[in-house]
Amino acid sequence: MSRHPKPNLHGHKARKRFGQNFLHDPYVISNIINAIYPKDDDCLVEIGPGMGAITEPLLEATGKLNVVELDRDLIPILRTKFFNYPGLQIHEGDALKFDFSQLAEPGKRLRIIGNLPYNISTPLIFHLLSHHALVQDMHFMLQKEVVERLAAVPGNSDYGRLSIMTQYYCKVELLFIVGPGSFNPPPKVESAIVRMTPYETLPIVAKDTKMLQTVVREAFSMRRKTIRNTLKKLISAEQLEALGIDTQLRPEVLTLEDYVRIADAVLQLSEQAEKENGTE
Structure with a gap:
């Protein structure tokens, strides 16, 4: 057997x-x-x-x-x-x-x-x-x-x-x-x-995809709240408005292009903050 x-x-x-x-x-x-x-x-x-x-x-x-x-x-x-x-x-x-x-x-x-x-x-x-x-x-x-x-x-x-x-x-x-x-x-x-x-060529390119993931995760952490509240740890309401984002909108209304624009701005803000802290 x-x-x-x-x-x-x-x-x-x-x-x-x-x-x-x-x-x-x-x-x-x-x-x-x-x-x-x-x-x-x-x-x-x-x-x-x-x-x-x-x-x-x-x-x-x-x-x-x-x-x-x-x-x-x-x-x-x-x-x-x-x-x-x-x-x-x-x-x-x-x-x-x-x-x-x-x-x-x-x-x-x-x-x-x-x-x-x-x-x-x-x-x-x-x-x-x-x-x-x-x-x-x-x-x-x-x-x-x-x-x-x-x-x-x-x-x-x-x-x-x-x-x-x-x-x-x-x-x-x-x-x-x-x-x-x-x-x-x-x-x-x-x-x-x-x-x-x-896509062989991405139609929209974020400067940093990890930052895009961070922004999107934060945005949808409380999806019933407005974007100004869910992203307040990363970017101010005034800075969002300067990007052309209506801060009273909920996260599910914003487009992929909107999120890439926000992520690029948050990256720039964090790089500026690092530079300022490094020169103090």
């Missing part, structure tokens, strides 16, 4: 701690693949392949794929299921800590795909945005509410830090909605497919 029994391809139970909900609807899978439109020479990366529902058609289309999987019990299942695809590279690890730059090929940018666990989707998106220059596009299955936040425009109640920082780097498109019945086990919420395409 073998000491290494053949992995059970059907017996793996979804794990709550990994936020696993396995996609099984062939119609939805087909729509996702059509949206991605994978080509032979693409540098494809799948995050959280699970039982391989999207992995299989991606491999059929291109013959090669990098996957990043945290659940070590799924890895032998994937190796067995796709043993006849030598182009499948499995990386065991946490996508939140994974260095995606190691997967880039000369002259190619990454195309990243994933049915992302709801519990890590926001920090993972921020992690991937740090690699934006290496990425051609990203297609993700996310909680519908998260996709609505990603794609929200100023004045919308869903508009916030996630919308602004994602849209600073990427064009965001909500492609279609996916119901709970397309998964096993079914989640308690609706999902959606989003496409995020990083």
Whole structure:
């Protein structure tokens, strides 16, 4: 009797701690693949392949794929299921800590795909945005509410830090909605497919993106208050008015351009303060 029994391809139970909900609807899978439109020479990366529902058609289309999987019990299942695809590279690890730059090929940018666990989707998106220059596009299955936040425009109640920082780097498109019945086990919420395409040249450039993140985080720390109150630790009402900002507005009304302008001004103020303190 073998000491290494053949992995059970059907017996793996979804794990709550990994936020696993396995996609099984062939119609939805087909729509996702059509949206991605994978080509032979693409540098494809799948995050959280699970039982391989999207992995299989991606491999059929291109013959090669990098996957990043945290659940070590799924890895032998994937190796067995796709043993006849030598182009499948499995990386065991946490996508939140994974260095995606190691997967880039000369002259190619990454195309990243994933049915992302709801519990890590926001920090993972921020992690991937740090690699934006290496990425051609990203297609993700996310909680519908998260996709609505990603794609929200100023004045919308869903508009916030996630919308602004994602849209600073990427064009965001909500492609279609996916119901709970397309998964096993079914989640308690609706999902959606989003496409995020990083800009080759940023349409608006902040002098310091860390300062932009700081300003946006402060602005939305108390989103029911006016911008003059939420940003008072960083910039005065008079200084905001000098930038052409109506200080009575709430944070969700200001545009990305407004926030970049504020962040650049706050950076200049902090540099001036440092210079003055240094000469005393």
